[in-house]
Amino acid sequence: MTMKKTVIQSAVAGVLALAMTHGVAQTQQSQGGKEREKCYGIAKAGQNDCGTSSHTCAGKAKKDNSPDDWKYVAKGTCEKVGGKTR
Template identity: 40%
Template sequence: MKITHAALAAAIAITASTAVSAADAPQMEKCYGVAKAGKNDCKAGAGTSCAGTSRVDYQGDAWKLVKAGTCTHIRTPKGFGSLTPRT
């Protein structure tokens, strides 16, 4: 199999850009108590199974993925976001 310089350069460029993109992606964390009803990400505690199943706004055991380091700064009518489930 013969590889041209252009093809090799393109393959290297694609690999390098993919690695940079993954490194630049923001880290995410679960933030409890910030989701509106039906807008949570997966697994919202007892009686729910996955995304979109929270029944009330800002349910304490329902979470949303947010940018790491921002959760406890998110203010809701029920208080701030939490890194652990609330009852």
């Protein structure tokens, strides 16, 4: 395989991966036709929805109710359950 072909295949794979993750994020933000929002400070250990400055992925929260970790909740309910929308 030539170097040019390898670079092109890598670029295409990167674009596809980015498109797939964007689709997942959009699905999580409006699930079941209801708007959702990020709610910080309510995620239990290992149950956060995405990365923060201290880790890179969902499910990596180390302690309950960390102010940096968040979960998606129905829009307008975050503060009712004790969280913050930032």
